Amino acid sequence: MVKLNQNYKALQQSYLFSTIANKVKAFQQANPDARIIRLGIGDVTMPLVTPVVDALKNASAEMGVKETFRGYGDEQGYGFLIDAVADYYKREMGVTLGAGSVFISDGAKSDVANFTDLFDNDNVIVIPDPVYPVYMDSNVMLGRKISLIRGTEENGFLPMPTDDLEGDIFYLCSPNNPTGAVYTKQQLKQWVDFALKKGALIFFDAAYESFIVDPDLPRSIYQIEGAERCAVEFCSLSKTAGFTGTRCGYTIVPKEIEIDGQSLNRMWLRRQTTKYNGTAYIIQRGAEAVFTEEGYRACKENIAYYLGNAKVIADTLDELGIWYTGGINSPYIWLKCGMNSWDFFDRLLNECGIVGTPGSGFGACGEGYFRLTAFNTRENTIEAMQRFKTMFKQK
């Protein structure tokens, strides 16, 4: 008699986005003339840039010609894209990635969720609260021991290690989803030193790195000395280049990381060659175009547009004296709503026709907070903030 993985029973069902959808639908039915503005979405809205589209079309054409057709590629990705990623790290972050350390994937979600499979169940997994739910769920599926570290107003939603913090694998996300908070180099140095001292690992999710405009803030954990001995970095083109529906990411596993005489890099290579068959050639050619001078400039223009929206929101909160994180080096704004997150959601929807995301949906520490995002048009963002101000001034 076949037996199921019982750990799935411990997964929390998330009704966050379906509850939001139902509330929005009810509001729209009751108020057919209301023009709802959605600042809840975590998905990009601008199309792929022209150099990427051209590369995708060219690669599609290549696949139709015998001489340029490509069958199976290496599971870890084509050399042309691995080299482009390495050049990007060198140029943008001053980081030299070791040969063989870059693995191309179909996005950070798959890799960040699969990577924990390389470890024994007898590890303590440490996850910030609030946070992107995949870290938690992928470990619950394996029945892992999970411990949460609290994001609060006091630590600016950037939890730091303390001498008595126990754990073996630490997930960090910076710029953070959902809070938009960004660790400084000094803060990441504390984390790296802590991990090295404990023989622990850091899983660093850098999916939003390209939104960092402050040159003093780290975009890669490898900008921190020693990180190549204790950190795996996950990144994605989803937010960098609008690839949420095009699916390409990369994971850096330094060859320097040895655990009990085994190379983590070799284990991940073995995992990928056994359980993955590589990212589509066409998509890898599109991704390559992101890292060209022309492609990256165009992507940066889109990011600047989103950051302009974030600034409209941040400026409004500043004017109203509302506490928040993010909004500068991130497409997310995490504001203190001073009431239950869902009550604030209802108020914002009913009084302003604005849809956001209740902070409690990202973890218990998110209660009392609320997420707005920059992924709408400038015009809508400005109008939403006008309505927001009107509501607050009436208060």
Added chain:
Amino acid sequence: MVKLNQNYKALQQSYLFSTIANKVKAFQQANPDARIIRLGIGDVTMPLVTPVVDALKNASAEMGVKETFRGYGDEQGYGFLIDAVADYYKREMGVTLGAGSVFISDGAKSDVANFTDLFDNDNVIVIPDPVYPVYMDSNVMLGRKISLIRGTEENGFLPMPTDDLEGDIFYLCSPNNPTGAVYTKQQLKQWVDFALKKGALIFFDAAYESFIVDPDLPRSIYQIEGAERCAVEFCSLSKTAGFTGTRCGYTIVPKEIEIDGQSLNRMWLRRQTTKYNGTAYIIQRGAEAVFTEEGYRACKENIAYYLGNAKVIADTLDELGIWYTGGINSPYIWLKCGMNSWDFFDRLLNECGIVGTPGSGFGACGEGYFRLTAFNTRENTIEAMQRFKTMFKQK
């Protein structure tokens, strides 16, 4: 101190294809004028068909326009492709797939390797020998109890259930990789009845189904009554449409399968929504084109070409009186070489300049057998068989 998954130490290192590459390189260096013909490859060689290339180009263009741009799609795939797969099953196999049972993926390898994660470690996994190595390796990574069932000349490399066969999850691959052998409906009925009686599951790998030309042979396990209560089917466009480098597949998880009151379909949905972010929109549009009348006709022409090559090989073996499986409803020919597989490899390379794959590379029961494939040109296949005949007649 972080601890690794110790099961990885139990993985066999496969030197099969690297050993072949080294031997071929040495031969070419020693015989610079020899024209080597590769019949070892398991990858397609013909380009994508025009309707698919056009669909890929069109979808790429859509991604560059705000109005038609697509961000995140559902993890289980777009409705247009799910419907196209369901229509294909209906039209080609007379099978009605239940709503919500089709999951689009980046290929059968990922899904077949990840699916076993849904089960408890306390299951006995039954795998045929010889077989595609992913079934074994993905279970070794989890430390599962694995039992092998033997493919032999007597059972035509199609192992059947016996009353005393123990197990909870049974992997079947038909048409088989590497043997090309295909289960009949009667044989699959025995497997389905056996699984239902035992409360076991069948993982049915149908990656080569489109090579079946005999209308009496089953292309889907759902052509067998009762299979919807005990079988998950994995399929791929890799061989159907030359998608080995384009990456799209689908997995069927019937909603009828309930284990201990839990729906397997819902568990897989939860797995995919947590650990996968969907297949690229562009690729799904390319896949949709495979299932159009025009697209499928063109794909079938390519398959007919490969099957023509297989026939050239099969006819040669018939003429020489060599025992084999496959060669008719499969791109693979699995021949009895009457000596150690690697000795035969060396002889074929040194005397004929032909590269094949030693059967022992696919499992202990493959010793004494050898795999040739249809993925070369007709001209090369004919020449290879001429050389083969010359060698055998000199014997």
